[in-house]
Amino acid sequence: MEKNKVCLGAIVGVHGIRGEVKIKCFCDEEKHLTAYGALSNEQGDKTLDIKIVGHSKDLLRAKIKGVEDRNTAETFVGTGLYIERDKLPKLEDEEFYHTDLIGLEVRNLEREAVGRVNALYNFGAGDILEVKTNEGALEMLPFNKDFVPTINIKDGYIIIKMMLSDEDAEAELCE
Numbered sequence: 001m002e003k004n005k006v007c008l009g010a011i012v013g014v015h016g017i018r019g020e021v022k023i024k025c026f027c028d029e030e031k032h033l034t035a036y037g038a039l040s041n042e043q044g045d046k047t048l049d050i051k052i053v054g055h056s057k058d059l060l061r062a063k064i065k066g067v068e069d070r071n072t073a074e075t076f077v078g079t080g081l082y083i084e085r086d087k088l089p090k091l092e093d094e095e096f097y098h099t100d101l102i103g104l105e106v107r108n109l110e111r112e113a114v115g116r117v118n119a120l121y122n123f124g125a126g127d128i129l130e131v132k133t134n135e136g137a138l139e140m141l142p143f144n145k146d147f148v149p150t151i152n153i154k155d156g157y158i159i160i161k162m163m164l165s166d167e168d169a170e171a172e173l174c175e
Helices: 070-074 166-174
Strands: 005-015 020-025 050-056 059-064 080-084 105-107 113-122 127-133 138-142 150-152 157-159
Touching (some): 005 070, 113 138
């Protein structure tokens, strides 16, 4: 994925028979999904003019211009919704796009490489950082200043204070 594009959401399903799609929005506010103009797919070969028409549980319901039936809408399921980075507002200090963090080297406090950022999640209680360790294990830790005191996108790394292995976590739970 090119770093000059940012994924703002993804089409995850369809709604009804009139061509509506369900969108998982990755923006901090749902209005930002369509605030910066037409979106494109990851390859950039399809431009999607989207209008939000409602909600379906935690998802947005939307119409794609030119899509009028369920069968056509189904062809868009799984499509990421991207915008050119230069169309987005300038970020404040201590703000990052998830795409900028994915793949960064993860270092411990001694600055030893211990893995790479694999993903970021938010299940409702705050951001969670998923790290793929050098041994191939996946570890999750809160994405906050207590656990991630340093983020250096320019030089391609983050520093974490601690990461529990399965054995350490079990021992801590038994204490």
